[in-house]
Amino acid sequence: MMRRLLLVMLLVFAGNVFAADNLRPFVAGSMAQIQEEHAGKPFLMFLWSLTCTYCPTELEMLGKFKQQHPELNLVLIATDTPDEKSEIVAHLAGYKLDKVEDSWVFAEDMPERLRFEIDRRWYGEVPRTYFYDQAHERIVKTGLVGEEFVKKWFTLVNTESVK
Template sequence: MMPRIFLTLALLLALAPPVAAQEIKPFISGSIKEITEARQGKPFILSMWSLTCTHCREELSLLSGMVKKYPNLDLVLIATDTPEESEAIALTLGQSGLDHAQAWVFADPFAERLRFEIDRKWHGELPRTYLYDPTHAITAISGKLDRQRLEQWMNPYFGRS
């Protein structure tokens, strides 16, 4: 009887439709304008990261905790990897609990152009986080985020639910 149950379960799993992967949008020239214009008058966090960045994984974990604590947090994640790595990016975000955040990946072979559009002072160091207040005044942070500092910035806008 047990082998029959396992065989039935295996067959059901094999025939089940695949779970939709997170959409990873191509980040090209003009994408930062699209992101900010869609959020006019609203605060949000823009986080730059990469699959090859060790500290970025820690930051994704921190941001995942913030999304759970502040469900109204608007988080935009931009991977500085390539579109060919979209599957690995989606997997990493899913494992981090960030599969519902808006996600982008650099899709221009000239990454410097994209970095310049985001921030003329940014030279590619990761992780890099931008805190946009409702007027879109920006606080840029290079390196690992400090949880306390992040929560101090978030509380007035997202409050604790």
């Protein structure tokens, strides 16, 4: 009985460590890396925080949308700190977003530099969503976006990629 309990605890711990490994440190140069990894492909980039009042609504919607459309290139960036890694991973798991490979967390002492790298006009308000097309032209939305807009954008960029 004790062995089983120990094995279960070990598996749970190992699962949490693996999930936490999906969270990448967002540092200077990470934005260029994201764009390079998605070269020629549309992607949706969502910036959020554990302390954001409206972020759970968008995370829930994105989690459902990603399940319905696994081909969606989704980039999640938590504007919190690496010290909050376990809370971030648990939060994402609650919305079935913990398996998103493109999950990041701000990992520099000066978040202003990271915000500037993402968008010179952004001062840190979240939720903030960037919709990149194949040419990486982007539409920026602050606040709640909603599923209807995401569906329209997703349909549009997928129609363009067929042309």
